[in-house]
Amino acid sequence: MTQTIKSLPKLSLGPVLYYWPREQIFDFYRTIAQTPVDVVYLGETVCAKRRLMKPDDWLQVARILTEAGKEVVLSTLTLLEANSELSSLRKICNNSQYMVEANDMAAVQIVSARQSSDNKGFVTGPAVNIYNSRTLEVLAKAGLKRWALPVELSLETLTELHQNRPAGLETEVFVFGRLPLAYSARCFTARAHNLPKDDCQFRCLDYPDGLLLSTREDESFLVLNGIQTQSAKTQNLLTELNNLIELDIDVLRISPQSTHTDKIIAVFNDCLHGKQAIDEAEKWLQHYILTGECDGYWHNQPGMDKTVIDKTIMDAALNTK
Numbered sequence: 001m002t003q004t005i006k007s008l009p010k011l012s013l014g015p016v017l018y019y020w021p022r023e024q025i026f027d028f029y030r031t032i033a034q035t036p037v038d039v040v041y042l043g044e045t046v047c048a049k050r051r052l053m054k055p056d057d058w059l060q061v062a063r064i065l066t067e068a069g070k071e072v073v074l075s076t077l078t079l080l081e082a083n084s085e086l087s088s089l090r091k092i093c094n095n096s097q098y099m100v101e102a103n104d105m106a107a108v109q110i111v112s113a114r115q116s117s118d119n120k121g122f123v124t125g126p127a128v129n130i131y132n133s134r135t136l137e138v139l140a141k142a143g144l145k146r147w148a149l150p151v152e153l154s155l156e157t158l159t160e161l162h163q164n165r166p167a168g169l170e171t172e173v174f175v176f177g178r179l180p181l182a183y184s185a186r187c188f189t190a191r192a193h194n195l196p197k198d199d200c201q202f203r204c205l206d207y208p209d210g211l212l213l214s215t216r217e218d219e220s221f222l223v224l225n226g227i228q229t230q231s232a233k234t235q236n237l238l239t240e241l242n243n244l245i246e247l248d249i250d251v252l253r254i255s256p257q258s259t260h261t262d263k264i265i266a267v268f269n270d271c272l273h274g275k276q277a278i279d280e281a282e283k284w285l286q287h288y289i290l291t292g293e294c295d296g297y298w299h300n301q302p303g304m305d306k307t308v309i310d311k312t313i314m315d316a317a318l319n320t321k
Helices: 022-032 055-067 083-093 105-118 133-141 155-163 188-192 238-246 261-272 278-288 311-319
Strands: 010-013 039-042 071-075 099-102 122-124 144-148 170-183 211-214 220-225 228-236 251-254
Touching: 010 261, 022 039, 022 055, 022 261, 039 055, 055 071, 083 099, 083 105, 099 105, 105 122, 133 144, 133 155, 155 170, 170 238, 170 261, 188 211, 188 220, 211 228, 238 261, 238 278, 251 261, 261 278
Parallel strands: 010 039, 010 251, 039 071, 071 099, 099 122, 122 144, 144 170, 170 251
Antiparallel strands: 170 228, 211 220, 220 228
């Protein structure tokens, strides 16, 4: 009886969730072009006021990455608040060159209508609420080619949805980065500086990895990123690679941070291809994590939790051998 060999998942780089200067964005993606990442998501997904990168700039970055052999996907805003944003959304969704990551149902509606003309299909980001296989069936009929698991769902839920997904539909999992938790019409970064949203003075530029919010006990709690709220801790699923490979997950997503993103990609790539042991790589990865780790949602626990192997139990088990 022959054993089926599991194919390795691709690595993807999610859209930059923060507000960085234009030249920093270009420098960042020139570096990413040299990494072994397979799929790169481009575009502003958080705030429409972040306009240092023009549409032509994003397309220029897309060309750089395409020439380097990367699959480029254009990402849309997650929360639409004005007609002008809807107009920009239509331009992204109606582009004839790149697949689109739809981050809300307005984008899904536009790209699904386009599906009949170009058959390019679309991706859904982790902010789109896909919680059951029936939703996957409906979206697949509308042209969905790849879906990203919402970050609040667990391995147990992923297993059920992935195994019951429509044929040919790819699954993507957010494996590294601060978790995007919520979006609001209010700008929390402006609020923190006693500024109105309409006169925010682009204070997000002062926080290349978001504004850290701590509890009164001085524990890292959340990150304020304009209208987006993130986890302060970084979800790190490196130790879950074998489970993800066994499940035949298609794509593993790393979320960009202002430093060491290329090194983080290299660590995951080395582990995927057996160039480095996962336990050894996990130690190296600690140097690149911003504010501690979490994986609670993955284990159906409170999101801030981190599953830790009890060293006492491990030592006792080793001593019995």
